[in-house]
Amino acid sequence: MQFIFLAVFFAAAFFIATFRHFTSRKSQYRSIPGPKGLPWLGPINQLPFLGLWFKFKDWSDEYGPFYGVKLLGKQHIFICSEKIASELLNKRGSIYSGRPAVPTIVDSQSRFGSAEYMPLMSRNKKESITIQSTNLNPTSEFHTRQKKFNHIALTASLSKNYHSYPSIEAKRFIHHLLHPTSNNWVSLCEDMTSRTISRLTWGSPDPASELKNDAWDLLQAISPVGNLSNLFTPLLLVPTFLSPWKKWEKKRHDRQQEWFRRNLEDVRIRMGEGRADRFFGQYGPSFARTYLEAASISPSTTPFDFNEAASTLGMLSVAAVYTVSSPLQTFIRAAVLHPEWYRRVQEEVDEVCGEERVPEVQDTPRLLVLRAFIKECLRWRPPIPTGVSHELEEDDVYDGYFLPKGTRVHPVEWAFSLDPTIYPSPQTFNPDRYLSPSYPTYREPLKSYPSILKNTTFGWGRRICQGAALTEQELITACGGLAWTFDLRCKEGEEGEVEAEMKPPGRRGESLVIVKPRGFGLVCEVRGEGVEKKRRREVVERLYRESWEGDVLRGVGSVNVE
DSSP, rough: HHHHHHHHHHHHHHHHHHHHHHHHHTTTSBOOOOOOBBTTTTTTTGGSOHHHHHHHHHHHHHHSSEEEETTTTTEEEEEEEEEEEEEEEIITEEEEEEOOOOOTTTTTTTTTSSOOOOOOOOOOOOOGOOOOOTSTTTTOOOHHHHHHHHHHHHHHHHHGGEEEEEEHHHHHHHHHSSSOOOOOHHHHHHHHHHHEEEHHHOOOOOHHHHHHHHHHHHHHHHHTTTHHHHHHHGGGGSSSGGGGHHHHHHHHHHHHHHHHHHHHHHHHHIIIIIIHIIIIIIIIOOOOHHHHHHHHHHGOOOOSSHHHHHHHHHHHHHHTTTHHHHHHHHHHHHHHHHHHHHHHHHHHHHHHTSOOOOGGGGGGGGGGHHHHHHHHHHHHHHHSSOOOOOOOOSOOOTTTEOOTTTEEEEOOOHHHHHTTTSSSSSSSSOOGGGTTTSSOOOOOOOTTSSOOOGGGOOOHHHHHHOOOOHHHHHHHHHHHHHHEEEEEEOOTTTTSSSSOOOOOOSSSGGGSSSSOOOOOOEEEESSSSHHHHHHHHHHHHHHHHHHHTOOOTTTTEEEEEE
């Protein structure tokens, strides 16, 4: 009897002490503002199915630039101020660099050793890895080593202007607009970006078509509106044989990973067939080459095995398709809606490049109006308006608010772009905000600024995108080529499709993590009249022919450069 009494006494004392600890701890911190909702579910009924970023911005107007929401039992923090985002995600990046799990993607964070999704990984501190495949070091930090490999590969390619691949594909893009087989200019934008990264990754544009489809499937898999189980996670408890989402995801995953391995294996076969000197010496520089050469020279010190290398290369390519094609499409939309600014870009391009060529990467310092136009496109229609989510890896306190480990942190790019203290009249498309000293966003020297290289579009802190320089080269060559060659206008009768303001999307494809802008009937008319029009056409034809003849991949095995 005494034992039971003592047990009850100590249990009650422990409960009271624990309760006081947490209540006193809670009382010493400020209450995070934000919308309330149903128990556990939170204000999920207030969220629109399409265009979540509009609601996030509306909430910031009501609750301020830093607010919290409890959704499905998880704490979410929304940051709608660049200053606050910099304070937390840059200055405190050591604990704000995790990624929240994507429910539909099995082991998206690679906590169980899959090492397949570098952009989605948490940083995998050694103690967080619980299961490993037998041929990998169980203390390896997947994200760190894959990020390091990407940095080496991208930096080496940047030093050689990415082997002129962006310029080659930009000329092909312009040439195909000159000779359209259809009016699907959106598809041509996506072809250009997928072909460029295919060349860089595997030394061939051949995988581009499948890469574009693969990137689209993954984009649907990771987006809240892609699979219903991403919105309502209890659906993941449904057995696979009853779950169409699980079946679809398994099929997508298996197909993707097999395709990544096959692409890398194809490059290895080329090396083994006695074409290594020809293929890798003069003709086919690529990220795959970087890995395979290192693996052949020193297999024991190669940072990861073949399967992880295939996934690393594959994800590097997947991440560079729609993130670049989206702002390229926005450039075209802005050119149609704001011809007065597009004419200024054309005048600058003519002055810098003259009558016999289109802009090249080396012209970038002199193309400040073009750079300002592109930078304003990224602000006016951010390609990732919700921003990319982070996950807090340790407890933290900000401005009197307690943030527990595991909090999902969302830097809302759409809210940043509409901050009137940084961007006066934010709904107005105005590249002059980077060219005139009267604006807070003006910076010098103008040979370097405006620039998209440190744009918030590319992320924050230790999770910043590594492909910003490549994106800049692709946009400079493609957008500059468009301005030199064409006057752009909307097809008669479709003016309503070119909306001057960003509105909540009406289609699922326009509401994924990376927004795919809605297409419209586009008319690309070669500039000038009579002799000038003829001359511009001839220049485009000549430049395309010269780039094709000088293509380092031309004549390599079955590689199709056309």
